Amino acid sequence: MPTTLIAGRPIDVNDEGFLVAYDQWDEKLGGELARLIGLELTDAHWAVIRFLRADYSLRSETATLRRASTVGGFPIKELFELFPGKPAKKMSYISGLPKPKGCV
């Protein structure tokens, strides 16, 4: 498991670059991660990110797109707009969480 410097802090990541330790993330880091993949975060983005963090701490697994939609209340279309292309992966990357495992 490599450790890299992000925003000046040493952070444990996996080979793909996703964070592996829940507590190492904070919102400042989240902003930096978004910048690295070319996304500017608005309040709408932050609402999603905060939901994902809260949900992960409850269930110890990253919410799927579907869960973000049904439980989190974010319409799927909106998620595609906020995090274009691969919303599920981008959301979890920026939130410092593992990629969601579920199929739906």
Next chain:
Amino acid sequence: MKRLVILGGGTAGTMIANKLRAALGKHELHITVVDRDDAHHYQPGYLFMPFGIYNTSDIVRSRHKFISDGVDLVLTEIDRVDPAYRVVHLADGRTLSYDVLVIATGVTPRPDATPGMQGKLWGEKVHEFYSLPGAQALTDAMRRFRGGRLVVHITEMPIKCPVAPMEFTFLADDWLRKHGIRERTEVVYVTPLDGAFTKPVASRELATALTDRQITLETDFAVESIDNDAAELVSFDGRRIGFDLLVTVPLNMGADYIARSELGDELNLVPCDQHTMVSLAHPEIYVLGDAGTLQTSKAGSVAHFAVDVFVHNFLAEYRGEPATHGFDGHANCFIESGNRKGMLLDFNYTTEPFTGNFPLPVVGPFKLLKETHLNHLGKLAFRWIYWNMLLPGRPIPMIPTNMSLAGKRVEKEVSAEATGLPSIGAPSSPPPPRPAAPAAKPKLEGRSAPARPKAAPLAKPKGAATPSQAKPKPAPSGGYVDRPGVDSTADPATVLPNPIIPKF
């Protein structure tokens, strides 16, 4: 070409011969079955003979008829096995070489092992039904019985079909009532075990089975001898039980050639692996049926399931593949309880008999650990299945080789007193109360998970309406608190200066 020699043409031996003959050609595998005579007995039938339910022709058939063509059937006694040279020496002087040997000669009753058992009362007042002549003699004795004390007795465990003495007791109770002499008869069940049933759930469910029928129970009785003058059973601790008719299960031992070959223990049982049935002393010798030391009941169903596993592994190894199946000690036994009812027990090495349904949850149709008519019919029907499906090696539908928990009410930490409800965690029992675990998970500052909006966000957009119209309230992100992140504790020398950015 491999040579397989099977000693014993009974249940296990016949099944193995037939299944392997069907799977491999004569040029691939040469199969020989050795037994002392051509009479295959349906041993579960012995129990019914004294009550006139079966007679000899119902339970004895020709061995030849049930062993596939293409299998050599050698009818002779066995002298000994020489594992070093992989040779079986037959009593008539012939020898059989083998690459793989299966010992399936079972166990037989040895009344001579208990002093006094074969004394002057033998065949008159002292009987056993673990052999055909014994069952036939007992049939006469039952017909002549006019009342008194009937004692059903087990000499020592293990015996084959461990429930048969109990079944005999139930059937006898029934039979005596029908013949109007139950009032005049005292029925006593004598066992070396510490109870009629040893497993907690079975003990609880059947606790009243004996008392309901006014059957007296005598436990922890280790018989020392039979006093033929006083007509009494004598135990090592001095207890004496008198009888007018004694139906005993003599000591069960494996065949004598096993002792001559120094392959067995003090009961002539061959020590073997619990899951592959391979002999612990010789890797090319396997032990199937009652002849080994499997820690489960000695029963036909066990032989059937163990043979399934053995055949699968044998064929895998023949093809050079790893043998992956393991026997789990699965036993599935119908037990007569009299009055045209029966019980069904289904268990294995690690699971005791539970209540529930078999083989399917809910629909069953057989009930476990309960007396039902259907179970009795199942037991009787089994004779047909034995001759027509089991022995020929045909698969029996719906019955898995390894025990399944489907349909069972699994009980954990059952106390023998059966007070209070044991914790149930079964697939088929009524749904267990929702565990409190999710509530105990660390919550964030008193916030609880938002209620799942049921289908509201998925309401179908009508016509030109945009899908976002049906959007529910925005997600509450309250409860999430931003805290400064903790730095990694990795050795600073290993930290890479640039982040790894995933490919999206």
Next chain:
Amino acid sequence: MTDAPIVPDFSGPDCPAPNAAPAQRKLVIICSKGNLDMAYPGLILGSAALGEGIETHLFFTFWGFDMITKGRMDDLKFTMLGNTAMHLTQAPGMPIPAMLGTLPGMTKMATKMMQKQIADLEIPTVPEMLEQIHEMGGHMWACRMSFDMMRLNEADLYEGVEAVISATDFMELSEGAQIIFI
């Protein structure tokens, strides 16, 4: 040790990179079955593909029409007949004769069992999945020939289905696409 960050490739309609791959990945899934178990592979793959930003089309033909027919989509059934791989989850080793499937009530029971397994894993129902795919921007098409054969009308179909197209239209639509037939 890397000197410069590896620049990811976000090529897509919203972010074409200089060294972009020639065309965006396109996936076409043909759904031709109407059993409950065979409805899911197409839907799950479709929804996963959309989650990865892949342009996804679902093409429903023959019995797949049951998945997009309003009256039936909620009521797909599952039978053990002809399905030798069906196992009881509690007893995977139990040999079940296929003949059992002909008994009255067996299809209903098998369907119920499957629905329960699906619900236990919190997998959405077929209508919910179609809705999700539609929201994620998946395209759904119906086959002209089956449509005519079964004498359906547009009103019977799920609204998310864009149009009823012929095989030729399908060929144009699937140009350059990866096609999965279910």
